[in-house]
Amino acid sequence: MSNKEDLYIHVYTGIGSETMAYRNPDETWETGSALLEFIYTDLSGLGFGRSASGDMEFLRGLHPYFRHISQENFTSFFENSLNSTYRGTFCISGLEQLQKTYENWLIRYTKGGLKGDLLTEVGKYRFYTQTHYVMEGEELALDYFLLGFEDCLFLEFSEIIRHKIRIKVCKNCKRLFIPKKSNIDYCTRIYTSDGKTCQDVGYTQTFARSVKNDDLLQAYTRAYKAHYARMAKPRKRAENLSREGFETWYQEAKQKLNQARSGEIDPEEYKEWLKK
Numbered sequence: 001m002s003n004k005e006d007l008y009i010h011v012y013t014g015i016g017s018e019t020m021a022y023r024n025p026d027e028t029w030e031t032g033s034a035l036l037e038f039i040y041t042d043l044s045g046l047g048f049g050r051s052a053s054g055d056m057e058f059l060r061g062l063h064p065y066f067r068h069i070s071q072e073n074f075t076s077f078f079e080n081s082l083n084s085t086y087r088g089t090f091c092i093s094g095l096e097q098l099q100k101t102y103e104n105w106l107i108r109y110t111k112g113g114l115k116g117d118l119l120t121e122v123g124k125y126r127f128y129t130q131t132h133y134v135m136e137g138e139e140l141a142l143d144y145f146l147l148g149f150e151d152c153l154f155l156e157f158s159e160i161i162r163h164k165i166r167i168k169v170c171k172n173c174k175r176l177f178i179p180k181k182s183n184i185d186y187c188t189r190i191y192t193s194d195g196k197t198c199q200d201v202g203y204t205q206t207f208a209r210s211v212k213n214d215d216l217l218q219a220y221t222r223a224y225k226a227h228y229a230r231m232a233k234p235r236k237r238a239e240n241l242s243r244e245g246f247e248t249w250y251q252e253a254k255q256k257l258n259q260a261r262s263g264e265i266d267p268e269e270y271k272e273w274l275k276k
Helices: 033-039 052-060 064-068 071-081 093-112 116-123 149-162 198-212 215-232 243-262 267-274
Strands: 008-014 019-022 027-030 130-136 139-147
Touching: 008 130, 008 149, 019 149, 027 033, 027 064, 033 093, 033 149, 052 064, 064 149, 093 116, 093 149, 139 149, 215 243, 215 267, 243 267
Parallel strands: none
Antiparallel strands: 008 019, 008 139, 019 027, 130 139
């Protein structure tokens, strides 16, 4: 069994910057990124039937915390970090519960901030730590003296709140992410088998879903394509459109679409108008 002191870990959090780091060895990441990566990691590669070394290799990629655990301290760390689910053989149910808990907390936080029932739930977590101000390079940082993986997750969640870091739900994959700018709606996770991200395909995917569930938009889209083709290619059986004529139709079609959706004009009449 390792000495109890071997089970503690130092984590630096920036005072004026949204960064976190482990003391030894140095490793820095943007606050919130490691927590979100953990939440959405597929844990099927971890669990019963694997060797301790195999599980450890998987865990080192799961969260920065596990990259600082020695192979010798593997059992000791799990006894102290996930003791509510530890049964002599490692069980993933504790990690799965942590994933669900922190995803739920973050979703609720993005919708209404830290208040009400969420504030009560978060306030029940017993977070014991020694904290000191230290110089990290040329910046002032807080040095937290933590015990266990759950404390690392809770600290990062707390830092998201302290720095008021913006968390959004990706409009394509529906998972949480940290946007670089407030007007970004899609994350950079790989979404397709050919390596395209949600940002690469998101707008197209979202528009396709909206068209599928909106008969007025479907009718408008079909008419738009037909009118654009009349402008772009010579037609034998239909009158060609000039660019000015297409622009006039386009502006009127958009206006009528909004009016049909609001009930100002009859939706069926709008569909008939589009066919002209």
